[in-house]
Amino acid sequence: IGEKELDRRIRCLPPAYGTRHFKTGISTLSQVSGSERKDIARILLGCLVGRIPRAAMLTFRSLLDFIYLSQYPTHDESTLGYMEDALKMFHDNKHILEELGIREHLNIPKVHSLLHYVDSIRRLGTTDNFNTEMFERLHIDCAKKAWRASNHRNARPQMIKWLDRREKRSTHLPRSSKTRIKLAKHPSFARQSLPSIEERHAAPGFTDADRANRHLPFGRVEVFHGFKFNNIPLNDNAEEKDGVKARPSSADKPARFDTVVVLRGDEAEATGLQGTRVGRLRVIFQLPKTIRDPTTNLDMEAPEEWAQEGPLAYVEWYGKLGSTANPVHMMYDVNKLPLPSNGKPQGDVVPLSSIRQSCQLIPRFPGPSSLDSLERSVPDDWKSDTVLDCASKFVLNNWSSKYAYQTIW
Structure with a gap:
């Protein structure tokens, strides 16, 4: 894959919480900082799917495995065993880098130091104790x-x-300023009509999905453009923050409808993808507190369970995930569902609390016409704000954060 082609792929990646969007690619970076290297590692593997040999993919993936595992705040013999397996896979496949001419040799001190990580963790504790x-x-x-x-x-x-x-x-900030930051969650547009939501949010199935149908005694709901929440903590450290957006286009901003992992079954847990489904968040809304009585045509209070259930979300579904991830790059394939006969995507209204986490989908880029070709393979209409609409096949990026690595498997 050529330098320009890799930049084109990186530029068209959809935005996701916690990931950096490189608007000009990565080849123009001169002095790359440590945080920028981490940002690149979060997206690079997904951009190489289908364009590098199997041994090269295993080399890069096993090295990323080792890096992510080594950052765990707690370890046992199982996780240390995973680190040893990842390092063995790296050494078993690294010869491809010399065969392809990427490196003349791999006699690099930092590569050699990887051999001592597991023993060092056993004797001295986890690596977060040595973070600079x-x-x-x-x-x-x-x-x-x-x-x-x-x-x-x-x-x-x-x-x-x-x-x-x-x-x-x-240390002497006014209390009001701190409170204002915490309470900065307001409806983006108060009480929008259902047809207006369909149009602005590009969600033609919204009024037909579950509670949001035409037979309910209301025609408007409060709509929000995003929300932030804390993920289920996996250890005793600080809780992981997350956020999603369902924002229609405005004068100065393109539309953004994030992809999410939604709990859909009793077997769903805090980690793993069993009992979950991937979807695209189209609308975040709150049911009204008052409705119109169909018999008397007078206002009356809405059912109590509406308030108890809290805010809702309309999610358009992608195809169901396979039972296992790809054995080479360890990412799940995600496909866009074909449109049914009515032309409206398959979707459901779900409680906002059932959204477990945000996620990033990386498109499956078209392959080159020949094995030696470095030609352009990113369609012209694939932009960061349109690629989720234009592409039909994706991989679920479990490298987008340390939290995603521990939960999406």
Whole structure:
């Protein structure tokens, strides 16, 4: 795969919570930071599906496996065994990098150091005890910014005074400002009509799905353009934050309708995909508190269970997942369902609480006309904001975050 082709693939990836969108690709990056390397690792494997040899895919995937596993905050003999298996697979397939001319050799100190990770974790504890990112970040806040705030002459006293003043300001913020941030969840458009929602959200099946049908005694609902929530924690560390959007286009922003993993069965759990289904979130809405009595045509209170169930979501479904992920790249294939005879996508209204997490779908790019070709294979109409509408086959990106890696398998 060529440099320009890889950039085109990266530019057209759909947005997802926690992933970075490289608007110009990655070949133009000059000094790549540690955080940028992580952002690239989250999306790179999905962009290479179908364009590199099997041994190369196993090499990259096993190395990513090792990296993600090594960041676990807790370990037992099972997870350490997974790390050893991933490292063995890497060494069994790494010769492809030399055969393809990517590397002359792999006698690299960092590659050799991987051999000592498992033993080091057994003796000294998990790798998060040796993380330097916090101190690198503090160098920006406590040194670089303080230096810029000085006049660069006898700077140390000025830097200390600047840091002291900033710390006092941050610890004495008005309570109202903190509260305002927490309560910044408002309906994007109060009480929209159902036909208007169908049109603005490109959701032709909305008024026919479950509760949101024409026979209910209301014609408008409150609509939201997104929400944030905490995922089910997998360890004692801080809870993982997540968010999804179902936002129609506006004057300055394209439409964005995120993809999500939805709980659909009693066998669904916090990890794994059994009892779940992948769908595209089209509408987030709240049923009205009052409805019109069909017999008297007067307003009356809505049923109590509506309020108890909370906000709802209309989700358009993708095809059901296979029983196992692809054995080479370890991602599930996701296909768009064919339209039924009425021309409306298959969808359902579900409780918002049944959305377990956001997810990213990476399109299956068309293959080249020949094995040696580096020609363009990304259709012109595949853009970041349109690829979910244009493509029909995807892979479910379980590398998009450490949380996705631990839950999507």
